[in-house]
Amino acid sequence: MPTLDRNLLHRYGLLFVILLVGLGLTLTTDTFLSVANLTNVARQVSINGILAVGVTFVLLTAGVDLSLGSVVALSGVACATFAHPGDHPVFVPIVVGLLTGAACGLVNGVLVTRGGVAPFIVTLGMMTISRGLALIVSGGRPVANMSNELTALAGDFLGIPIPVLCFAGVALAAWFFLRNFRLGRHIYAVGGNENAARAAGVPVERVKLFAYGLCGLLTGLAGVVLAARITTGQPNAGQAYELDAIAAVVIGGTSLAGGVGTITGTLLGVLLIGVINNGLDLLGVSSYYQAVIKGVIIVGAVWLDRRQARS
Amino acid sequence: MRLTPRTAAAAFLAVGALALSASFLSGCKKAEARKEGELLIGFSSRDLSAEYTAKLSEAVVDYAKTKPGVKLVMVDAQSDVQKQFSQVENFIAQKVDAIILNPCELEASTPAVDRIKAAGIPLVLVNQTTKSVGDSYIGSNDFEAGRIAMEAIAKKLNGQGGVLMLHGIMGTSAQLQREAGAREVFAKYPGLKLVDHQTASWDRAKALAITENWIQAHKGKFSAVFAHNDEMAMGALLALERAQLKKDVYVIGIDAIAQALSAVKEGRLDATVFQDAVGQGKGSVDAALLLAKKQPCPKETMIPFQLITRDNLSQFLK
Numbered sequence: 001m002p003t004l005d006r007n008l009l010h011r012y013g014l015l016f017v018i019l020l021v022g023l024g025l026t027l028t029t030d031t032f033l034s035v036a037n038l039t040n041v042a043r044q045v046s047i048n049g050i051l052a053v054g055v056t057f058v059l060l061t062a063g064v065d066l067s068l069g070s071v072v073a074l075s076g077v078a079c080a081t082f083a084h085p086g087d088h089p090v091f092v093p094i095v096v097g098l099l100t101g102a103a104c105g106l107v108n109g110v111l112v113t114r115g116g117v118a119p120f121i122v123t124l125g126m127m128t129i130s131r132g133l134a135l136i137v138s139g140g141r142p143v144a145n146m147s148n149e150l151t152a153l154a155g156d157f158l159g160i161p162i163p164v165l166c167f168a169g170v171a172l173a174a175w176f177f178l179r180n181f182r183l184g185r186h187i188y189a190v191g192g193n194e195n196a197a198r199a200a201g202v203p204v205e206r207v208k209l210f211a212y213g214l215c216g217l218l219t220g221l222a223g224v225v226l227a228a229r230i231t232t233g234q235p236n237a238g239q240a241y242e243l244d245a246i247a248a249v250v251i252g253g254t255s256l257a258g259g260v261g262t263i264t265g266t267l268l269g270v271l272l273i274g275v276i277n278n279g280l281d282l283l284g285v286s287s288y289y290q291a292v293i294k295g296v297i298i299v300g301a302v303w304l305d306r307r308q309a310r311s
Numbered sequence: 312m313r314l315t316p317r318t319a320a321a322a323f324l325a326v327g328a329l330a331l332s333a334s335f336l337s338g339c340k341k342a343e344a345r346k347e348g349e350l351l352i353g354f355s356s357r358d359l360s361a362e363y364t365a366k367l368s369e370a371v372v373d374y375a376k377t378k379p380g381v382k383l384v385m386v387d388a389q390s391d392v393q394k395q396f397s398q399v400e401n402f403i404a405q406k407v408d409a410i411i412l413n414p415c416e417l418e419a420s421t422p423a424v425d426r427i428k429a430a431g432i433p434l435v436l437v438n439q440t441t442k443s444v445g446d447s448y449i450g451s452n453d454f455e456a457g458r459i460a461m462e463a464i465a466k467k468l469n470g471q472g473g474v475l476m477l478h479g480i481m482g483t484s485a486q487l488q489r490e491a492g493a494r495e496v497f498a499k500y501p502g503l504k505l506v507d508h509q510t511a512s513w514d515r516a517k518a519l520a521i522t523e524n525w526i527q528a529h530k531g532k533f534s535a536v537f538a539h540n541d542e543m544a545m546g547a548l549l550a551l552e553r554a555q556l557k558k559d560v561y562v563i564g565i566d567a568i569a570q571a572l573s574a575v576k577e578g579r580l581d582a583t584v585f586q587d588a589v590g591q592g593k594g595s596v597d598a599a600l601l602l603a604k605k606q607p608c609p610k611e612t613m614i615p616f617q618l619i620t621r622d623n624l625s626q627f628l629k
Contacts (some may be wrong), residue, residue, distance in 0.1 A: 029528065037527040044520050140359045144570050155553075230515045231549060232570070236360045237516060281524035287481060287510040 014252065014268045017301045018275060025279040032282055039161065045274030046163035047072075047222050047229070049267070051245035052252075053167075053174045054218030056266045057211040059249055060178075062191040062258025063112060063119040065212070067104060067126035068219050068245055072238035074134040075101045075223025080143035080233025083150040090149040097224035098217055104130055105216015109209040127242075134235040143233035153228035163225045170218060175263040187211060191258025248273050251301055272301055350603050352383045352596075353402035354411040357439065358390040361513075362568045363540075363588055364413065367438060370592025371411065378600065392419040399423045402432070408603040409433040411595045414441050417484040433602030437595040440484050446602050448611045449594040453485045456584050456616045457492025457539075460563050461503075463582055463618055464535040467561045470500040473533035475525055476508035477518050477543040486510075489539045489565065506533045511543045518546030526554050535561040541571035541583055548580055567619055567627060575624055582620045585627060590614040 025032035051068050058065045079097030082088055104126055111122040153162050178184035186207045189197040198204050222241075227233045252269030254261025276297055280290045352375065356368040368385060375383035384407075388395035392415045402410050403426065410427055412434060414420035421442040427434045434445035464474060476493060479486035497503050506529050511518035518538060525533070536551070538544035544564025551557040557579070564571055567585040574580035594612050601608040619627055 031527045034527070040523050040527055044523065135360055140365055141362055142570065226516060229549075230519060230546065232515070234515065236358075237514075239514075277520070278524055278527075281509065281521055282528040284507050284528070287478070 013304060013307075014265065014272065014301065017304060018268060018272050021272070021275055021279065021297070025275070025282065029279075029282045032279060037278070037282070039164075041271075041274050041278045042164045042167075043161040044278065045270050046161070046167035047226050048241065048244050048248060048273065049167040049270040050170050050218050050222045050225065051241060052248040052266050052270050053170050053263060054215035054222075055242070055245050056174070056249050056252075056254055056261060056263060057187060058119070058215045059246070059254050059256060060187050060191045060258055060261055061208050061211045062194070062256075063208065063211065064123060064246070064256075065105075065108065065215050065219075066120065066123040066242050067108065067130055068215075068222075069238035069241035070127045070129075070131040070134065071101055071104045071216065071219045072223040072226060072241055073233075073235055074104065074130040074137070075220040076227035076237055077134045077138045077143055077233035077235055079150070079224045080146050080227050081137060083146040083227075083233075085145070085147040087147075090147065093146075093150055094153075094224055097227070098220040101220020101223060102213055102217040105219065106209070106213045108216065109212030112212065113205040113208050131235075138233060138235040140235060142235070144231070146227065146231055146233075151228050151231045153225060154231075163229065166221065166225060170221070171263055171267055178263060183207065183210065188259055191260075193259070244273060247298055251298060273298070348380065350381045350408045350600065351405070352381065352409050352411060352599050352603065353398075353405070353407040354383055354385045355395050355398045355402070355413060356385060356387050357395075357413045357415050359387045360389070362542075363566045363586065364438075366568075366588035367413065367592045370589040371437075371596055374593045374596045378596070381600065383596070388413075388415055390415055392416055392423075395420065396423045396426070399427055403427065403430045407432060409435065409599040411435045411437055411599050412445065413437045414439045417441060417482065417487070433599065435595050435598045435602065438591055444610075446610075447598040447608050449591050449598055449614070450612075451586050451591065451614045451616055453488035454492040454495075456565050456586065457489035458495055459492075459584050459616055459618050460489075460537050460565060460582075461493040461496035463563055463620075464537060464561060465496055465500050465503055467581070468503065468534055471502035472535065473504045473506040473529070474535045474537060475506055475522075475529070475533050475547075477521065477536065477538040477547060478508060478510040479539040479543075480512045481510050486539055493537060511538075511546065513540050513542055515542045515546040515549075518543035519550050522547040522550035523554075526550060526556065530556075534559060535563070538562070538564045540564055541566045541568045544580060544583065545570060545574065548574065552579070565616075572619070572624065572628060575619060575621060576628070578621065582618060585617045585619050587614045587616075 031037055055065050055068060075097040078100040079093045082096045083093035108122050108126050111117050112119050155162060157165060186202045189202050190204050190207045194204055226237060248269035249266050250256060251272055252265030254265060276294055280293060354371055357364050359365050359368060372383060372385055375381055386398045388398060395415050410432055414436060417440065424441045424443040424445060436445040436448045438450050440448060478490060497505060507525055509521050511521050536547045538547055541564035544562055548562050551560050561581045563582045565584040565586065567583045571580055571583045575583060591614050594614060598608050
């Protein structure tokens with residue numbers, strides 16, 4: 001099966017780049033290759049990772065979601081609002097955050113499928129609407145005074161950071177789902193050729209609605225995790241998070257045209273961005289150069305990966 | 312209700328129309344309320360979602376309300392230079408008697424200042440300077456804030472030790488001057504070493520991640536963190552607390568936002584530098600009124616900074 005081989009090559013091409021960057025950092029710093037630092041990298045990539053897994057579903061259907069960053073802020077603010085100590089049991093703010101994200105995702109999905117508006121426009125609208133709502137709900141100020149039970153979500157469980165466990169769980173479930181469920185295969189079918197999928201009896205609208213809704217739910221989760229991590233709901237948090245998430249997915253070999261891509265690829269894309277961010281800080285590279293280097297490595301990784309895939 | 316494209320579009324339009332008419336109504340109220348001889352002042356705030364700016368803007372609005380015969384209109388630029396430029400053009404078109412501008416940026420906001428001056432409208436700049444000067448500037452010398460914070464670190468470390476510095480958004484006047492103030496202190500104490508510095512763009516989540524990385528890279532080599540604002544200081548504080556290193560590291564920020572003050576009170580954050588938002592807000596309204604009435608007004612009014620530690624905290628908690 002040619003597609004399988006291509007995916008395999010995709011995977012190894014990117015793995016090669018990550019190992020190369022990792023090797024470089026191991027040689028140039030004496031801190032990169034330590035348990036503490038690698039835990040650190042894992043913790044720092046988990047929010048972008050959760051977002052990237054979610055938006056992989058949307059990109060696979062040939063859609064896009066530009067509202068991720070703003071919805072992260074809105075879900076974080078919504079969660080923090082219900083997380084004051086003694087107000088509610090700890091699951092309430094978590095559920096509120098998740099539902100807020102899911103609601104935004106479903107509205108996106110309904111407007112894309114039933115409304116027939118281009119995903120770019122719908123989610124661009126959602127991006128400003130949810131940012132505005134985050135400012136309205138919070139009165140423009142960070143929502144502080146969160147209970148210890150909730151901020152404990154940023155802590156460790158059996159020595160592993162809980163955000164990392166969330167990310168790993170989400171990635172594993174998504175990987176299993178896309179491979180083994182009929183709905184998972186339908187997502188590829190819709191993105192590959194919508195008309196053919198419809199002719200074959202795939203409920204295209206419902207599949208898309210599911211993709212946007214799931215992406216929203218995971219964005220809500222990212223919002224809750226971020227709020228726990230910075231111990232506040234920040235209405236201006238998450239600026240441009242959608243770009244890092246989409247970059248990770250595309251680096252991982254998912255096509256912006258839909259139908260092609262894997263969760264393992266997304267995972268590697270997330271790791272590459274995380275390792276670069278961490279490594280540049282460890283090396284003490286100036287902020288100005290960091291931005292340039294990051295861009296070059298991202299484009300270079302995709303280029304190398306695609307070249308490898310073609311040969 | 313079944314959601315068809317038409318009902319979805321209708322719902323969208325209805326929400327939009329509602330928001331539009333609400334803003335029209337509030338706009339008309341202001342226009343109608345302008346009486347003969349009443350002074351109209353336009354105020355463009357940099358970003359109401361930033362805690363310090365929000366506090367300053369609230370002071371401007373509240374203080375203007377206490378002045379009889381004065382109408383103040385506030386708009387929020389949301390850190391967007393272009394948006395602020397349009398807001399300024401709208402003020403000019405409304406022929407306001409004076410403008411209070413809290414510029415977004417040092418360089419990029421300069422054209423907006425030039426436009427106001429070309430229109431001959433009295434201009435007060437508050438909290439942030441631009442390349443062109445207004446008729447009056449109300450601010451605090453950010454150089455001073457950076458110096459005060461680093462002096463506190465130097466004193467705590469007895470002039471010996473490693474320091475990490477978290478910058479604000481590079482190129483803003485607050486970042487440039489706070490850094491310059493800190494650098495002056497470094498020059499004075501050869502024993503103080505700048506171990507590493509990086510921008511976290513005033514953002515707590517970014518400061519948290521950078522500090523986590525620094526803990527890996529420079530563990531044991533630093534005993535203080537200077538953050539250009541409290542948001543970033545809170546981020547650094549969280550990273551250090553989670554790594555159980557806080558007791559060895561002195562952390563200081565600038566602005567004295569509410570969360571920083573309560574962190575100082577709880578003995579978590581070591582210190583912050585108080586920038587007097589209310590003083591700046593009131594000062595800018597006073598200057599705008601003097602200028603609108605064509606009375607002499609000082610070119611520059613500096614509201615002093617103060618170091619806040621647990622010892623003198625009580626006078627700042629209201």
